[in-house]
Amino acid sequence: MKRIGKESVIYTFSPKHKPVEKVVPGEYVLFETEDAFGGQVKGEETPPDKLDWSRVDGATGPVYIEGAEPGDTLVVDVLDIRLQERGAIAAIPGYGGLSHLSFSPKAKVVRVDHSFVYFNDLKIAVRPMIGTIGVAPEGDEIPTGYPGRHGGNMDVSELGIGTRLYLPVFVKGALLALGDLHAVQADGELCVSAVESPGEVLVRFDLMRGRRASWPILETEESFQVIAAGRSLEEAMREAAEEAVRALMRARKTTFEEAYMLGSLLVDLRINQVVDPLLGARAVVPKGIVCIEDFLTGH
Amino acid sequence: MKRIGKESVIYTFSPKHKPVEKVVPGEYVLFETEDAFGGQVKGEETPPDKLDWSRVDGATGPVYIEGAEPGDTLVVDVLDIRLQERGAIAAIPGYGGLSHLSFSPKAKVVRVDHSFVYFNDLKIAVRPMIGTIGVAPEGDEIPTGYPGRHGGNMDVSELGIGTRLYLPVFVKGALLALGDLHAVQADGELCVSAVESPGEVLVRFDLMRGRRASWPILETEESFQVIAAGRSLEEAMREAAEEAVRALMRARKTTFEEAYMLGSLLVDLRINQVVDPLLGARAVVPKGIVCIEDFLTGH
Numbered sequence: 074m075k076r077i078g079k080e081s082v083i084y085t086f087s088p089k090h091k092p093v094e095k096v097v098p099g100e101y102v103l104f105e106t107e108d109a110f111g112g113q114v115k116g117e118e119t120p121p122d123k124l125d126w127s128r129v130d131g132a133t134g135p136v137y138i139e140g141a142e143p144g145d146t147l148v149v150d151v152l153d154i155r156l157q158e159r160g161a162i163a164a165i166p167g168y169g170g171l172s173h174l175s176f177s178p179k180a181k182v183v184r185v186d187h188s189f190v191y192f193n194d195l196k197i198a199v200r201p202m203i204g205t206i207g208v209a210p211e212g213d214e215i216p217t218g219y220p221g222r223h224g225g226n227m228d229v230s231e232l233g234i235g236t237r238l239y240l241p242v243f244v245k246g247a248l249l250a251l252g253d254l255h256a257v258q259a260d261g262e263l264c265v266s267a268v269e270s271p272g273e274v275l276v277r278f279d280l281m282r283g284r285r286a287s288w289p290i291l292e293t294e295e296s297f298q299v300i301a302a303g304r305s306l307e308e309a310m311r312e313a314a315e316e317a318v319r320a321l322m323r324a325r326k327t328t329f330e331e332a333y334m335l336g337s338l339l340v341d342l343r344i345n346q347v348v349d350p351l352l353g354a355r356a357v358v359p360k361g362i363v364c365i366e367d368f369l370t371g372h
Numbered sequence: 373m374k375r376i377g378k379e380s381v382i383y384t385f386s387p388k389h390k391p392v393e394k395v396v397p398g399e400y401v402l403f404e405t406e407d408a409f410g411g412q413v414k415g416e417e418t419p420p421d422k423l424d425w426s427r428v429d430g431a432t433g434p435v436y437i438e439g440a441e442p443g444d445t446l447v448v449d450v451l452d453i454r455l456q457e458r459g460a461i462a463a464i465p466g467y468g469g470l471s472h473l474s475f476s477p478k479a480k481v482v483r484v485d486h487s488f489v490y491f492n493d494l495k496i497a498v499r500p501m502i503g504t505i506g507v508a509p510e511g512d513e514i515p516t517g518y519p520g521r522h523g524g525n526m527d528v529s530e531l532g533i534g535t536r537l538y539l540p541v542f543v544k545g546a547l548l549a550l551g552d553l554h555a556v557q558a559d560g561e562l563c564v565s566a567v568e569s570p571g572e573v574l575v576r577f578d579l580m581r582g583r584r585a586s587w588p589i590l591e592t593e594e595s596f597q598v599i600a601a602g603r604s605l606e607e608a609m610r611e612a613a614e615e616a617v618r619a620l621m622r623a624r625k626t627t628f629e630e631a632y633m634l635g636s637l638l639v640d641l642r643i644n645q646v647v648d649p650l651l652g653a654r655a656v657v658p659k660g661i662v663c664i665e666d667f668l669t670g671h
Contacts (some may be wrong), residue, residue: 121668162636164629170613171632171643179629190637193630195661197637230640261641262612264632299468306605310646312561313471330463332491333470333563337461338489338496341529342469342560342643347452347609357523 074101075136079271082107082131082252086207087214088244092197093138095246098279102135102150106252108269109204114161114180121163130218130226132205134250138278146286146369147208148279149249150240154201160185160256160268163226169318174370183268185256190268197257202233203274204253204267207289211243217252220302220353221344224289227266227300227353228346230258237292239365241285247280262346284369287316288358297358297365298343309354310342317356320367332348335362373400374435378570378586381430381551385506385522386513387543392612394545397578400451403432405551408503409474411501413460413479415418420462421477429517429525431504433549438545445668446507447578448537455498459484459555459571460557467486468564469646482567484555489567496556501532502573503552503566510542516551518641519644519652523588527566527645527651529557536591538664540584549576561645583668586615596657596664597642600648608653609641616655619666634661643664 081093096102108114111128114121141147164179166172181192189196205217206226220227224240232238240247251274258267291298297320301312317340321332339362345353380392386553395401412425413420440446441663443524463478465471480491488495498534504516506523520528523539533535539546550573590597600611620631638661644652 093579162633164632166513169632169636170609174614174628176628179627180632181630181633192634192637193624193626195624195634215670234490257637259636259640261613261639263617263635263641264636293445305481306609306643307646307651310469310474310560310605310643314560315473315651318470318562325492325494326479326490329473329475331480332482333468333475334478334565335567336462336493337468337495337557337558337563338491338562339558340560340562341558342562342646344605344641344643346611347641352606366557366614368555 074105076103076115077133078105079133081133083135083250084131084217085214086217086225087207088209090135090248092135092246093250094140095137097139102136102276104251104274106133106254106272108161108271109253110161110269114163116182116297117180117182119234119255120178121165125316130253130310132217132250132252133365135248136197137246137248141242141280142245144285145242146281146284146357147240150277151234151236153275154274156185156201156236156256156270156322158185160190161307162268163266164264168262170261183335185270190256199282200233200257202255202258204252204255206238206251208240208242209244209248212279219350222288225371226253226349228262229291229300230260230356231293233293239286239290255311260344262348265348284371286368288312296360297363297368299356302353304351306352306354309352313354314342314355317358319360320363323366324363327358373402373665376432376435377401378404378406378432380432382434382549383430383516384513385508385524386518387508388608389434389547391434391545393548396435396438400458401575403573404570405431405432405553407460407570407613409460409568412671413462415481416479418479419477420479420482421476431516431549431551434547436545436547440534440541440543440579442478442542443582443584444541445580445583446541446546449576450535451576451631452574453501453504453533453553453570455484455555457484459489459569461567462565463563469560469562484569489555495599499532499556501529501554501557503527503551503554505537506537507541507548508543516651521587525552525648528590528599529559531590538585538589541597543544559643564647583670585667586613586669589667590650596662599654599664601652603650605651605653608651612653612655613641616657619657619662623662623666
């Protein structure tokens, strides 16, 4: 098993980054990650509007996956997520889904154990998830705080233990990095942060050669989910929904019009987050009527 | 039990409509409804881009609820939804979440029974729901195709049998009407229609005096949901999320900042529909940390 230490941190996804490790498909890889604040939020006394933003949203990596070529799909099995026993949350004026309202900066550190996040007198069930996971894009670097076709800061609440992520590969070796673990986050990530915890993620990679999707695809026990981003929720929704409809056309060997109708009946459009520089939505297609191949196209 | 026939149809929610029936809180009321197309889609041969739009989106009513006063909350228990054994679906160029793409008009009539919608070779589980239910607004009439603070065409997939809807009352008697039943609809209602079926809805009304919410609140087995609408999904989301955060402040007797953080961890922001003249989103707050009173304010 290879271990990627949290000192190997990047703040952009870029084809120019030198990989910190080379791994082969099938081997176990453990990523150690700092929290999304770069460990800067120590408690209520931290002013969250005065963070050093150059140390925020780091991702551990990048890792070079042997054999990954542009046009392939990188398959990432999320086998485990282990969190440290603390998490930080911040409300920062000018940020979040209610950034139009006036409020004060506020930081909070909460205890996290295997079952719960302890928020004042509330016990909230822990649902560990990966906020940021992505590969290098083809061209210009992309800050790790952004979501996109390369993955990145997708903040999908369902991207947890036991799920599988399909990422399009744009450069030789894929150059995967991940970080921004959340102990719990609702759809939307309303206040701009979730319970941000340092921790470790165990993954295993696989490759599908010569075909890929236009956006990351998440596979859960019950669904395939197209994860898209855009300048508005409508734009993100349109991107995700079109990919889902195209997959339904391939799966059912049917017309656009019939697949569009099926989308109305079967495909849940969901909000990922409303707080990052690009907003995120996903199209959730139930398993049983599609398979992963329906989302992929070859060159 | 009072029965409201489908010949009592309105196409606007308006304080000026004469009620077709007066009912008292506690009595059973059965509404008979036409489908959202006004029965015009007969089969594949119907050109869905040539419908008579003046007969679309009708709602049965309005009913005057004895004792309902402006400032009250009208409580609607949805006890049963019975559908006729058919449903119509239409894809109409220029409409729906993918209206920017080019496609052909297409109508379809499908068989519906107690368990399934039969869509070609697919059997899709039936989940009956009410697309349109609302009260008269204070001022100008609102077309029944619009969602708003008065309810209306909310198209919330979870508004089904066994749920309870809390509507703010704006005029004496409330003047409730409902229609637009769906045999099944995913979040988003992507193609602009769901499986549109004629049918019957059995409800029972109650009143909460002197206090109301700013938007309709849906109560399901597991959650309270603020149902909002806006010119964009972001606007609808902001309205729903702010109401949810205000309810959390009251429920937890805490500050805006702490409630905003809790919103990030606990409140799922969901898409209702992306296809009506105003777009719809909801904020889903789990039960157990709030009660309905937390959403209501008095005069």
